[in-house]
Amino acid sequence: MVLRRGYLGSLIQRSTIGSSLSKLGTSSLASQAASSLQQLCEPSSCSDGEYADIDWNNLGFGLTPTDYMYTMKCSKDENFKQGQVRRYGNIELSPSAGVLNYGQGLFEGIKAYRRENGRLFLFRPDQNAIRMQIGAERMCMISPSIEQFVHAVKETALANRRWIPPPGKGSLYIRPLLIGSGAILGLAPSPEYTFLIYASPVGNYFKEGTAPLNLYVEDEFHRASRGGAGGVKSITNYAPALKAQSKAQNGGFSDVLYLDAVNKRNIEEASSCNIFMVKDNVVSTPATAGTILEGITRRSIIDIARDLGYQVEERSIPVEELIDAEEVFCTGTAVGVAPVGSITYQGKRVEYEMGTQLVCGKLHSTFAGIQRGTVEDKRGWIVEI
Template identity: 50%
Template sequence: MVDWDSLTFSFTKTDRMYLSKCELGGEWAVGSMMDFEDLVISPAAGVLNYGQGLFEGMKAQRASDGSIVLFRPDRNAKRAQEGAMRLGMPPVPEEIFLDAVMKTVRENSRWVPPMGKGALYIRPLLMGSGPILGVAPAPEYTFLVFTSPVGPYFKGGITPTSLRVSERFHRAAPGGSGGVKAIGNYAPGMIPSKMAKKEGYSEIIYLDAVNHRYIEEVGAANFFCVKDGVISTPELTGTILPGVTRASIIELAMARGYEVREEKVDVEYAMSADECFCVGTAAVVSSIGKIQYGERVKEYYGGEVGPITRELYENLTAIQQKRSPDEFGWIVDVE
């Protein structure tokens, strides 16, 4: 069995997976559970040749009462539907998506770590699995869900990380697919991320591709900064992923009385902020200790976790683990 104390954010094979198929123009039906195994797929599959595919990232966690819970799974289902339409794939109905996630977590429940030791990462995947030659939607689609127990995305969790602003690479451009979780969005970020880590940074901060001055995302996470008690995050313009944790932090902060602005966040403004942090399903809330931009390095809050960052992290994780009341109706029990 897994050594929960040494769990990292990496793949571990679990017991079971969910699989369903649908013809182009057809209707999705409830799929079936099966033992985790390799797929048989045509070399001419649309996903292999033209990148016609998307994924979601979710977590099942052990709560303080011993139950297993999901966090806002309906938001992932809706985002996957929007992404499918953008990529020319038949959207999976929300009830089928949620049923698939529930069944997969239930049949892999022994892999859910104890509370505070990590989570069971859930990976729904939708792809054009049918053979196609010529840039067009595939004739057949596969929807599957698998899981893996994971530790923290950033080593140290809430411990402040160091980031570098990329002046050479961009993550997405206006009119593209940056606002959906398309599989092809992630490979181009691997080399910039690897280069940053080689230089001692945890991740890259991407600027917009038009003006080269507005912050978009931190690797695969959403960016926030705090100045004079006001919280700012890049507005959704179609180039930024509408993160579920991002939306939750905005709602949570506003409910706690903070002013939250969704706006263009100039990198110079971020360099003068009091606190910075990034959020995502994998990262949850990760404090940013310092940012390098060109030759300048800005340290935030003396390299410690800022008070607003810590408050939001503790509030969110308390709700996720049922240690405080869920006033928003975000938590779903896995029956």
């Protein structure tokens, strides 16, 4: 049947770190970065006017190894100190490392963009640093400072800048990881932690490219439960989602939309992104309450929607409300702002309006414009590398 119808989140939201990020570029960390890159980079790989030899017109969301990665370590009773850029390659871990035995690990995702004038930018990297700190506290880990995190991301991007796609061809996806690398047998926090970053040039996350997504509502498996780690970007959140995701993809769907584990009625998020719906010019999204990841793109879209005059609600959304929604879209670092063409729930398929003049299109245009530099960045979200 087809119906066609026209304590965690608040901490990130209150952060004002982004307004002072410009100062990071003049810090001692930045000068150390410049020195280390000058020694490490070969002219052929670090030339501003050179690109890596790949097909920029056919980038998907797969791993393309780049030239360099970033690493730093600390013991359990210490703080992280200055790390270093090194050649991309495998890392060595003890078989009893905390991350391998007990899943003590976090990751983030950030994109670096190239503009028409050749300048390179990041989008709100301080928020990724804050989210990693929140996750580290939940997982009993030691995390880098905000300054260390942003510095490391910048240094990784600069070392791999020939892999940053031409304007409009994609982005350099930067993956910071924090893992319990120390050897341990009994269940306890790791005695050592490693922070590392690698990067890969990417295009669209979904195989559909820019085409509307088709989501499947999963009512058997659940992504997270209250009191768990669903609200932080723990590595343990993702492997359990593979079963439901594979089931959906084998059925021809783009991704899974999960319901809450308590009532099995309220929508939460997809496997890799947050979800929004639009009805009567009101933009609604599930409230983050420990089971939903506080997405940085999600928070940015909420701010942009309010700037554009839309009423935004963060609340519990029963799955039945999707039937009457006029628009549905997803947000995330990997997916950006992606329209949803249909949602299937208990054998019923609901299709939604499409078009650049709809709310989703306007939000996407503004969001992408801020990243490209064609829309004024009034909030200090863009950080030049």
